[in-house]
Amino acid sequence: MESLSRRKFIQRTALAGGAMLLLPGLEASMLSDNSSGNYFLKEFGIDETLCQKLLAKALSKGGDFADLYFEYSVSNYLGLEDGKVNQSYGDISLGVGIRTVKGDQIGYGFTQELTEASMMSAAATASTLCNMNATPVVTSFNRLKTGNYYPVALDFNGFPANSKLPLLQNINQKCFGLSPEVVKVNAGFQSSAKRVLIATSDGVMSEDLIPSGFVYASVVAERKCKREQSFYNLGGRRDFAFYTDDVINRVATKSVNNALKLFDAIQPPAGEMPVVLGPGVTGILLHEAIGHGMEADFNRKKISTFSTMIGKKVAEPFVTIIDDGTNLNLAGSINVDDEGTPGKKTVLVENGILTSYLHDKISAKHYGVEPTGNGRRQDFQNYPIPRMRNTYMLGGTASVDDVIRQAGNGIYVEDVSNGQVKIGEGDFAFYVSQGRLIENGKLTSPIKDVNIMGNGPKMLTNIIMAANNLEMYHGGAGQCGKNGQGVPVSFGLPTCLVKSLTVGGTQQKGGQS
Amino acid sequence: MRYNSNNQQEFQELADWVIDQAKKAGVKDCKVNLSKRRFVEINYRDRKPEVIKEATTQGLNLEVYINNRFASQSTPDFRKSTLAGFVTDVVGSAKIMEEDPFRTLPDPKYYAGRTTNDLQLADPTQDELTPEQRHAMVKSVEDSCLEQGGSKVISVEAGEYGETHEEFVKSSNGLVGANRTTQCWTGASMTAQDEGDRRPAGYHWVGCRYREDLPSLQEVGTIAARRTLDLMGGKKIQTETLPIIIENRGVGRVLGGLFGPMSAGNIQQKRSFLTDKKGQQVGSKLFTVQDNPFLPRALGSMYYDGDGFPAKKRDLFTQGTLNEFLVDWYYSRKLGWEPTSGSISNLMIPPGTRSVDQIVKDLGRCMLITDFIGGNSNSTTGDFSVGIIGKLFDKGQFVQNVAEMNIADNHLKFWNKLVEIGNDPWIYSQTRLPSLVFDGVVVSGV
Numbered sequence: 028m029e030s031l032s033r034r035k036f037i038q039r040t041a042l043a044g045g046a047m048l049l050l051p052g053l054e055a056s057m058l059s060d061n062s063s064g065n066y067f068l069k070e071f072g073i074d075e076t077l078c079q080k081l082l083a084k085a086l087s088k089g090g091d092f093a094d095l096y097f098e099y100s101v102s103n104y105l106g107l108e109d110g111k112v113n114q115s116y117g118d119i120s121l122g123v124g125i126r127t128v129k130g131d132q133i134g135y136g137f138t139q140e141l142t143e144a145s146m147m148s149a150a151a152t153a154s155t156l157c158n159m160n161a162t163p164v165v166t167s168f169n170r171l172k173t174g175n176y177y178p179v180a181l182d183f184n185g186f187p188a189n190s191k192l193p194l195l196q197n198i199n200q201k202c203f204g205l206s207p208e209v210v211k212v213n214a215g216f217q218s219s220a221k222r223v224l225i226a227t228s229d230g231v232m233s234e235d236l237i238p239s240g241f242v243y244a245s246v247v248a249e250r251k252c253k254r255e256q257s258f259y260n261l262g263g264r265r266d267f268a269f270y271t272d273d274v275i276n277r278v279a280t281k282s283v284n285n286a287l288k289l290f291d292a293i294q295p296p297a298g299e300m301p302v303v304l305g306p307g308v309t310g311i312l313l314h315e316a317i318g319h320g321m322e323a324d325f326n327r328k329k330i331s332t333f334s335t336m337i338g339k340k341v342a343e344p345f346v347t348i349i350d351d352g353t354n355l356n357l358a359g360s361i362n363v364d365d366e367g368t369p370g371k372k373t374v375l376v377e378n379g380i381l382t383s384y385l386h387d388k389i390s391a392k393h394y395g396v397e398p399t400g401n402g403r404r405q406d407f408q409n410y411p412i413p414r415m416r417n418t419y420m421l422g423g424t425a426s427v428d429d430v431i432r433q434a435g436n437g438i439y440v441e442d443v444s445n446g447q448v449k450i451g452e453g454d455f456a457f458y459v460s461q462g463r464l465i466e467n468g469k470l471t472s473p474i475k476d477v478n479i480m481g482n483g484p485k486m487l488t489n490i491i492m493a494a495n496n497l498e499m500y501h502g503g504a505g506q507c508g509k510n511g512q513g514v515p516v517s518f519g520l521p522t523c524l525v526k527s528l529t530v531g532g533t534q535q536k537g538g539q540s
Numbered sequence: 541m542r543y544n545s546n547n548q549q550e551f552q553e554l555a556d557w558v559i560d561q562a563k564k565a566g567v568k569d570c571k572v573n574l575s576k577r578r579f580v581e582i583n584y585r586d587r588k589p590e591v592i593k594e595a596t597t598q599g600l601n602l603e604v605y606i607n608n609r610f611a612s613q614s615t616p617d618f619r620k621s622t623l624a625g626f627v628t629d630v631v632g633s634a635k636i637m638e639e640d641p642f643r644t645l646p647d648p649k650y651y652a653g654r655t656t657n658d659l660q661l662a663d664p665t666q667d668e669l670t671p672e673q674r675h676a677m678v679k680s681v682e683d684s685c686l687e688q689g690g691s692k693v694i695s696v697e698a699g700e701y702g703e704t705h706e707e708f709v710k711s712s713n714g715l716v717g718a719n720r721t722t723q724c725w726t727g728a729s730m731t732a733q734d735e736g737d738r739r740p741a742g743y744h745w746v747g748c749r750y751r752e753d754l755p756s757l758q759e760v761g762t763i764a765a766r767r768t769l770d771l772m773g774g775k776k777i778q779t780e781t782l783p784i785i786i787e788n789r790g791v792g793r794v795l796g797g798l799f800g801p802m803s804a805g806n807i808q809q810k811r812s813f814l815t816d817k818k819g820q821q822v823g824s825k826l827f828t829v830q831d832n833p834f835l836p837r838a839l840g841s842m843y844y845d846g847d848g849f850p851a852k853k854r855d856l857f858t859q860g861t862l863n864e865f866l867v868d869w870y871y872s873r874k875l876g877w878e879p880t881s882g883s884i885s886n887l888m889i890p891p892g893t894r895s896v897d898q899i900v901k902d903l904g905r906c907m908l909i910t911d912f913i914g915g916n917s918n919s920t921t922g923d924f925s926v927g928i929i930g931k932l933f934d935k936g937q938f939v940q941n942v943a944e945m946n947i948a949d950n951h952l953k954f955w956n957k958l959v960e961i962g963n964d965p966w967i968y969s970q971t972r973l974p975s976l977v978f979d980g981v982v983v984s985g986v
Contacts, residue, residue, distance in 0.1 A: 108809070109874075111638040111639070111640050112637060112638050113609075113610060113637055113638050113639075113640035113643060114610060114612075114637070115610070115611040115612070115633045115634065115636075115637050116611075116612050116613065117611075117612070117613035117614070117629075117630075117633065118613065118614050118615075119613070119614070119615045119616065119617070120616065121616060121617070122616070131585075131590065132588065132589055132590055132591075133590065133591045133592070133593075134591075134592050134593075135591065135592070135593040135594075136593070136594060136595055137595045138595065138596075139597060139598065139616040139617075149595070152592075152594045152595070155592060155671075156589065156592050187636075188633060188636055189636040192636070192638075210810055211809050211810045211811070213809065247809065247810045247811055247920065249810070254810060254811075254920050254921070255920060255921070256811055256918075256919075256920045294923075294948070297779050297946070297948070297982055297984035298779040298984055298985065298986060299985075299986050315914075328585065328695050328731075329694050329695060329731070329739070330694060330695050330731040330739055330741060331739070332737045332738060332739055333737075334739075335737065336737070408595065408597065410591070410593075444916055445914065445916055446914055447913050447914040447915075447927075448913075449740075449741065449913060449929075450739075450741065451694075451731045451732075451738070451739035451740050451741040452734075452738055452739065452740050452741070452771070452774065452943060453737075453738070454913060454927075454929075454943055454944050455913070455914070456913045456914020456915060456926075456927035456946075457914060458914060458915060458916040458925065460916075475918075475923070476916070476918050476921070476923040476924070476925055476948075477925055477948070478914055478915045478916070478925035478926055478927055478946050478948065480776075480913070480914070480927045480944050480945065480946050480984075481944065482944055484737065529776060529944060529945065529946060529984055529985060529986075530946075530984065531915075531925045531926070531927070531945075531946025531947065531948045531984045532925075532948055532982070532984060533948045533949055533950075533982055
């Protein structure tokens with residue numbers, strides 16, 4: 028295998044996003060075994076001795092532990108507008124973040140230069156947190172063995188950009204071909220490959236290659252002087268081979284059909300009413316209503332409404348909610364989290380009982396439990412905090428028809444675009460971009476552009492029925508924001524009935540506007 | 541570590557070198573942007589440092605245009621040995637793009653006319669603050685928040701953030717720009733114990749370019765606690781139609797749903813409900829919005845926009861009439877329009893004469909909205925729906941705090957419901973907007 032200087036490395040990986048096939052040496056290097064731990068050594072000269080030296084500096088004034096997070100990523104975006112693939116954007120990110128931890132306190136420094144002097148300076152910044160005697164660092168590292176939940180056969184950066192252009196041209200043609208009412212199509216292909224090396228003062232070393240990406244179509248349709256738009260994407264932690272004709276067809280068809288449906292959509296009445304959540308992307312409800320409140324940093328700081336509820340009944344017995352880093356190819360899957368804990372599956376609510384929070388190392392130590400592998404960060408410029416991965420609820424036993432019939436009069440949610448939660452209050456909101464009215468137990472008129480409000484703990488107890496049709500969200504564009512950091516996540520839900528939520532319409536019930 | 545005052549010289553030399561490399565690689569037109577950012581962040585929780593973070597970042601972005609083919613890439617690596625390959629890569633990327641006749645650098649005639657006024661964007665004392673002084677600032681904010689919060693406090697987080705940002709931009713057809721800006725922010729977030737398991741969290745953060753323009757630290761902490769205590773007992777009420785007051789700091793959130801559709805990109809891509817509304821009345825006579833890039837020390841002030849065009853003061857809405865779209869160079873060419881600017885600087889609505897307290901007394905039953913949650917706005921149709929948090933009043937008397945509620949409307953109707961403007965522009969933002977009063981809004985709850 029060819030060993031590359033850092034200069035050549037940057038040249039070649041940046042080029043791969045734009046112009047030409049990589050040399051075999053680099054491609055093989057990028058695709059090397061995740062657990063080998065040799066990538067950063069070969070490309071950047073980051074060896075165990077240097078890691079020990081940096082960790083010793085970070086702990087030179089004391090602290091419980093320290094860690095290093097090296098990152099090299101190349102991301103690319105190609106965009107189509109007005110029939111032409113006419114935008115190419117690329118970004119290279121390289122650096123190391125160095126963290127010193129004492130109790131729940133964090134000292135953090137980072138640098139974009141992987142020179143020893145610059146890295147030692149970042150370690151010195153992190154060390155300023157403490158003012159004690161030095162904490163010893165291990166003399167050797169154990170290479171972490173992890174699962175591989177996103178095997179990569181065809182790396183994005185191993186392909187020339189001109190092989191990606193036809194994907195976008197196909198989407199454009201298919202969208203326009205599906206309906207004469209389509210007047211504008213935007214399509215884009217976002218892809219990135221991120222290499223990370225984590226070394227901790229307690230002797231864990233791990234490397235990972237993390238693919239990420241999605242292809243999308245955004246469509247505007249026009250009917251009788253009225254316009255509607257929709258957006259649909261597919262992706263996740265997948266390699267280039269995922270983006271087949273079938274995927275392109277699905278993206279185009281879904282975007283066009285969704286836009287056309289909106290011409291008949293109405294605003295639902297405002298106020299409290301039963302809400303049926305369709306399967307899949309509506310899992311954002313779990314993410315906002317419950318998931319964030321179960322992130323352990325909010326609980327150890329006692330600012331989450333769930334902070335006194337471990338071991339208590341929080342939902343009906345048929346409700347089991349899981350946060351999972353081990354789903355194959357989903358956007359939130361992780362082989363190892365960003366502080367060296369292997370990706371895991373964590374049961375948050377089991378048969379209605381709250382069983383666990385989502386932990387990073389700091390909160391796990393606080394609670395005296397094992398880390399759950401939820402310590403995640405946006406990049407080397409940020410320290411890790413507890414974050415969700417793929418959050419979903421297991422299916423129930425009812426049929427979809429029964430769930431809708433049981434709702435009586437309310438709304439059915441098919442697609443959502445975003446959400447938010449107030450952790451302490453537990454109040455949450457999510458925005459319904461597509462849905463239907465439920466009248467007398469049957470789906471009727473389409474609805475759109477409705478914000479739905481609720482309270483997380485209350486909503487959890489109000490899930491009164493679930494169908495046996497759990498679906499996961501397979502988009503790659505889902506980003507969760509917390510403390511200014513975005514990380515990719517996914518979610519899932521079976522069709523389920525929430526007894527009552529507040530629907531934000533423009534008409535009061537009974538027709539008064 | 542002190543900020544390197546020689547950055548501009550270094551930037552200029554490097555930009556010239558990169559442009560020269562690009563030309564050697566066959567590029568006729570290109571633009572280089574270089575920047576460095578240095579920041580310090582200190583957070584305290586429960587009277588001890590929770591996070592201390594400090595670093596310097598840098599970036600170089602190169603845009604190239606080759607026969608109407610376009611590519612843009614960025615890198616943190618400023619070494620010429622690496623940049624030579626980087627330039628070749630960007631050029632390679634552009635060459636495989638499809639030809640787009642509208643993809644060019646701006647006509648250089650539009651670069652002329654930049655203000656020569658000193659906008660005072662950088663505080664010369666920014667780097668003089670010692671770590672000890674930073675810690676003392678945060679402690680002061682935290683102390684006053686804890687004191688005001690009293691027995692209701694579960695947790696208080698206070699912080700201080702200081703940043704110096706320097707950039708240089710140069711294009712092959714004559715654009716040259718340089719900027720040095722500073723920002724400093726401080727504030728606190730508090731979580732309080734409410735009824736049952738409810739733990740409302742409020743916050744108050746303020747930021748400005750010059751440290752001396754910050755309000756007193758005691759005031760910052762006290763207001764953070766007061767705003768949290770104001771959330772206690774928040775409950776939803778019956779769905780009803782009410783006058784609402786959107787507090788100054790939240791107005792930008794709703795106004796944003798109007799400004800996205802004003803962009804030439806959304807108009808050309810048929811995603812704007814305002815496409816045919818230029819020159820028409822879209823709001824009440826009270827709705828006047830200016831974009832003013834020339835306010836000294838303001839967070840949104842600028843000398844030039846993203847295309848390099850000189851910043852201009854604009855009357856975007858006058859007495860409810862939409863005067864101007866936000867037209868950048870690329871979409872001006874696609875639409876066949878004159879470019880204006882695609883960038884927003886400081887948004888301002890001329891303030892009224894009365895405070896929110898005075899207005900509330902005359903409104904009868906009304907709701908003061910102090911924060912939003914979730915929600916979105918559809919740029920194609922103008923429909924929006926957003927969760928609200930606030931306070932219910934009746935004839936000037938406080939009735940209860942409200943939470944878990946929602947407002948929804950269409951922008952073309954909503955801004956016509958504007959009936960009064962407060963006297964309190966929020967100056968710690970580039971949306972320097974006062975509180976606004978709207979009549980007849982459906983507020984969804986029970």
